[in-house]
Amino acid sequence: MTYPLAVEPFQEDYSGHLSWSNIGNFTLRVASLHAETHGFGISYMMEHQRGWVLSRLAIDLKERPRSLQHYSISTWVSRIFRQFTERNFEFRNAQGENIGYGISTWALIDYNTRQPVNLESLPDGGFHEALLDEVPPIASYSRVRVKEPAMVLHHHCGMTDLDINGHVNSIRYIDWVLDALPMEWHNTHAVKRIEAAFGLEGYGGDDLDILVEDAGENRYAAEIKRCKDGATLVKVMLFFD
Amino acid sequence: MTYPLAVEPFQEDYSGHLSWSNIGNFTLRVASLHAETHGFGISYMMEHQRGWVLSRLAIDLKERPRSLQHYSISTWVSRIFRQFTERNFEFRNAQGENIGYGISTWALIDYNTRQPVNLESLPDGGFHEALLDEVPPIASYSRVRVKEPAMVLHHHCGMTDLDINGHVNSIRYIDWVLDALPMEWHNTHAVKRIEAAFGLEGYGGDDLDILVEDAGENRYAAEIKRCKDGATLVKVMLFFD
Numbered sequence: 274m275t276y277p278l279a280v281e282p283f284q285e286d287y288s289g290h291l292s293w294s295n296i297g298n299f300t301l302r303v304a305s306l307h308a309e310t311h312g313f314g315i316s317y318m319m320e321h322q323r324g325w326v327l328s329r330l331a332i333d334l335k336e337r338p339r340s341l342q343h344y345s346i347s348t349w350v351s352r353i354f355r356q357f358t359e360r361n362f363e364f365r366n367a368q369g370e371n372i373g374y375g376i377s378t379w380a381l382i383d384y385n386t387r388q389p390v391n392l393e394s395l396p397d398g399g400f401h402e403a404l405l406d407e408v409p410p411i412a413s414y415s416r417v418r419v420k421e422p423a424m425v426l427h428h429h430c431g432m433t434d435l436d437i438n439g440h441v442n443s444i445r446y447i448d449w450v451l452d453a454l455p456m457e458w459h460n461t462h463a464v465k466r467i468e469a470a471f472g473l474e475g476y477g478g479d480d481l482d483i484l485v486e487d488a489g490e491n492r493y494a495a496e497i498k499r500c501k502d503g504a505t506l507v508k509v510m511l512f513f514d
Numbered sequence: 515m516t517y518p519l520a521v522e523p524f525q526e527d528y529s530g531h532l533s534w535s536n537i538g539n540f541t542l543r544v545a546s547l548h549a550e551t552h553g554f555g556i557s558y559m560m561e562h563q564r565g566w567v568l569s570r571l572a573i574d575l576k577e578r579p580r581s582l583q584h585y586s587i588s589t590w591v592s593r594i595f596r597q598f599t600e601r602n603f604e605f606r607n608a609q610g611e612n613i614g615y616g617i618s619t620w621a622l623i624d625y626n627t628r629q630p631v632n633l634e635s636l637p638d639g640g641f642h643e644a645l646l647d648e649v650p651p652i653a654s655y656s657r658v659r660v661k662e663p664a665m666v667l668h669h670h671c672g673m674t675d676l677d678i679n680g681h682v683n684s685i686r687y688i689d690w691v692l693d694a695l696p697m698e699w700h701n702t703h704a705v706k707r708i709e710a711a712f713g714l715e716g717y718g719g720d721d722l723d724i725l726v727e728d729a730g731e732n733r734y735a736a737e738i739k740r741c742k743d744g745a746t747l748v749k750v751m752l753f754f755d
Binding site for chain 2: 281282283285286287289292293294298301302305306315340341426427429430431432433434435436437438439442448449451452453454455456459476477478
């Protein structure tokens with residue numbers, strides 16, 4: 274399914290392109306809308322006390338649309354395995370030309386047991402009838418290791434960092450990694466691909482350290498740790514030109 | 515002019531209502547779209563090296579829409595005086611009932627001289643033909659003074675805090691005031707009105723202190739200062755139940 278969009282005022286970053294923050298959140302929104310049309314969206318989740326949890330995400334863009342430009346995000350599910358689904362995205366510009374792809378991995382969590390739901394047990398076999406056996410032609414997820422971070426940003430999580438589930442919004446972690454890089458770097462580089470692997474949830478009041486390391490080959494690796502116990506919440510990899 | 519909207523996935527805060535952050539940014543977006551239809555939007559600004567600068571904003575809401583609910587924002591300009599315009603907003607729920615109002619004050623800045631433009635000198639007398647002599651029935655801006663702040667949040671401004679002009683997005687300051695209040699407070703209170711008075715611009719790399727004080731009568735007063743010189747960037751007042 275394809276969702277037509279346009280870059281509206283206040284959705285750009287300072288480079289004049291649709292911000293990574295909005296790209297990330299619109300990607301999640303499109304996933305949510307698509308799940309809803311297949312009966313596994315917010316209405317089903319509210320009724321059954323379940324929720325989709327994002328485990329991994331990679332977005333790989335050759336270009337980002339600019340102010341007022343139209344673009345689209347298409348999404349489909351290519352695979353269901355154990356308690357996970359793989360959901361893909363394709364981004365197109367106003368001319369309908371491909372400008373990039375995304376891949377993501379999700380689990381369905383039962384809020385009462387806090388355990389993942391067996392996706393085979395969903396009514397009508399879950400997404401099975403909607404499966405499209407096609408995978409974007411981009412690299413799979415990287416392995417992220419941070420040993421000697423050169424940059425550290427501290428962040429105190431507040432109310433506005435939280436989404437409707439009371440957890441820190443997944444895309445905020447990506448924002449903080451971008452914010453750990455100095456403006457001088459952003460002035461002279463363009464991020465082309467962002468990957469995130471989500472572990473423990475962050476909550477309001479949490480103090481976090483965002484640790485960023487040059488991983489070579491035009492990549493930054495980042496780890497986001499909870500200060501009080503050093504637990505890793507999220508790992509991120511940025512690829513840039 | 516009235517802009518129909520709906521609360522889409524990932525636009526809510528943890529209370530399940532459209533977040534103040536999105537309310538603020540949609541209010542600015544509607545202002546921008548309305549200015550565009552009158553010939554003084556982003557196209558005119560890009561061509562003439564000018565930009566609207568928000569000086570003051572107050573948004574006063576009896577209720578906020580919830581997930582998937584429709585709502586609308588109407589906007590009109592009621593006054594042009596010296597180098598300022600007063601732009602108003604009305605918010606309505608899915609049933610078309612009033613749920614609140616907004617007021618705002620803007621100046622048009624020439625990027626070359628850094629000075630405000632005389633709004634009378636615009637082609638066709640500027641917004642004069644679009645003026646609607648009607649003012650929302652809400653209180654005007656408050657005077658905000660912070661003497662002995664009880665809560666302090668520190669924030670390092672990063673790339674994702676900036677808008678297309680390279681300044682910190684106006685609504686981010688409001689987010690930080692909300693984030694300076696602990697989750698325990700948010701769990702038991704609802705913000706009903708937010709006001710902000712914008713002074714100096716914030717930039718990427720700035721370190722800021724968000725200073726918040728109980729102003730009595732169910733109000734918090736806040737001041738956002740630049741650490742390096744103590745300059746005040748923004749003053750904010752929150753009203754709550």
